[in-house]
Amino acid sequence: MSEIAVTMKDVARYTGLSIATISKYINGGNVLDENKVLIEKAIVELGFKVNEIARGLKTNKTKTIGILMPTLENMFCTGIISNVENILIQNGYSTIICDYKEDAKLEKDKLDFLVNKMVDGIITMPHCISQEHLQGVINKGIPIVLVDRIVKGLECDVVLVDNLNASYDAVEQLITRGHRRIGIIIGPEAVYTAEERLKGYIRVHEDYNIEVDTSLIKNGDYQIESGYTLLKELVRMKDAPTAIFVTNYEMTLGAIMAANELNINIPSDFSFIGFDNLQMAKIVKPPLSIVIQPMQQIGEAAANLLLKRLKMDMANFPSMFRLKTEVSIKGSVREI
């Protein structure tokens, strides 16, 4: 059943050359043209494949990048993964995608797993991981690029979005259209992006001299259901907001479903701004106003930054790419 593996030794024997020459050929060294032909033939004939494990043992390089994400059930995460991967593949790298399911222990374990697998670099969206733990990995010579979130106290390359101003801008759009009571459905308190988005919400209120009513701030968990539940809560308040801002895709989805269910007319009953997923925003009626995160840019910037570090180019370390979001205002927002 199990075919015995073909090694360089076999190719060497087959061609009458030495193992070293085969290795040289494989790695693009100088080999006589006639021998090139010979070796190539042997490789095809025997079905030789480089044993990456053995190679990795020698070189301490695996040409593999680890991607460590909090979840795969969130299209922002998977979107980034996709874009990162595209760039890496173009550069001859493979990827190992890990999902730590928003679990602190798993996050640590999977990080160690990646290190054990000898990945050459890591791109991660961190959650609970400690600064020390990541530092340990970096000290081993494995470059890390953080995505979407920073880790306090850690000197590390990072690519993220200006969440504070994303939120600021979105809410400002509502304020300039006359809204004063603006509900916000925000992510879990512990999550960096949620914190920042809340800060933006608060700051814009301050800047416009509007008092923040904390009862308008609803903490969800970035899942569909909390968007659904919290929108209902907001709508049912006795002093309900005139506009609602939801801060990620899944909760936006849930919120819209709740609005449909309650026969709420957007924007006449409420103005509404959601997050992410342009595709959906176009589909909904009225067209949804959303904050658009540049997922492609994020993924590409992270991948390119990591590639740079892998080439031992440590210029501007640690660098921080803070990408701008775009607020797309469509029919779901009205002036009052």
Add this chain to the structure above:
Amino acid sequence: MSEIAVTMKDVARYTGLSIATISKYINGGNVLDENKVLIEKAIVELGFKVNEIARGLKTNKTKTIGILMPTLENMFCTGIISNVENILIQNGYSTIICDYKEDAKLEKDKLDFLVNKMVDGIITMPHCISQEHLQGVINKGIPIVLVDRIVKGLECDVVLVDNLNASYDAVEQLITRGHRRIGIIIGPEAVYTAEERLKGYIRVHEDYNIEVDTSLIKNGDYQIESGYTLLKELVRMKDAPTAIFVTNYEMTLGAIMAANELNINIPSDFSFIGFDNLQMAKIVKPPLSIVIQPMQQIGEAAANLLLKRLKMDMANFPSMFRLKTEVSIKGSVREI
């Protein structure tokens, strides 16, 4: 910057024991209690970690499973991944998740990548991959479990859902409630599950002696947008269906958005049955009737089957688990 790696040799030197003894200890062999203490201390002191690459070279085992999926942008896929992973982790295996982006070449490449990474086994939802290619991997002694789809001509373990009857049952529910013109939004023709679901639709029509009107069959691509577009097409037909059946989650989402946009009242204008995602089905109003695929069972069955093969238990090879779906009829369906 880069700490020099600690090896067994260092632990051996530190403890005054031989490398062989250290290895024995690591792998749970018999070692004097006093030496156990000594070694443990050294390991902690030096920060030793087994080099999995070197170990893999020797053992030809990596305790790693490859999961190869057509996309991560589909919650059916990510749901399965999650459940598979849970079981594997419990059994001491790690996973490498690969996304081949529904691309034939990438599917082949990533499969080879996994083989090169010396994964001990593979779980995949295949698409265009040839029977030969997969057979080649199996011949190398790497067990494969297919999920959700079969590959024609390949003797291979597989875990899937009885798609034909899933579709049959759903449509039957509509028929027994008096519907005769039933629209269906189906996946791409080339995809196995789509084929099967269409067969079920056709067969139930035959069994009830209802002629199939092919203009009621709409081929989508399993994405949100096609659900949106195709629902509109169906609704706008001059001889529109009285019920619509949508055959995956993403398209269901799109279809619902279209329905909302057109101010269609479900179920008075149309009866509606969707697919997957119980969470969403509960949220929508009226509660959505859906076909529920047992994602957890699928994932667990696939993982357990693979684990069995990894223990060299080849009983009932190739086995096929054909799991049953459940049709949950809620308010979105009415009698006419």
Add this chain to the structure above:
DNA sequence: CCCCTAACGCTAAACGTTTCGTTTATATTT
């Protein structure tokens, strides 16, 4: 015709494990 210089190929030593066959130390039996 010889020597020099490239160009190419070879030998052998790593890389960090596991594992086989042996040796050494200890305990048990006679």
Add this chain to the structure above:
DNA sequence: AAATATAAACGAAACGTTTAGCGTTAGGGG
């Protein structure tokens, strides 16, 4: 006390590569 059995530790050879460093070859200039 000698003989034997057992447990623990050891040395060394693998696993399939890469890579110095050295040796060989052929061709060209003097």
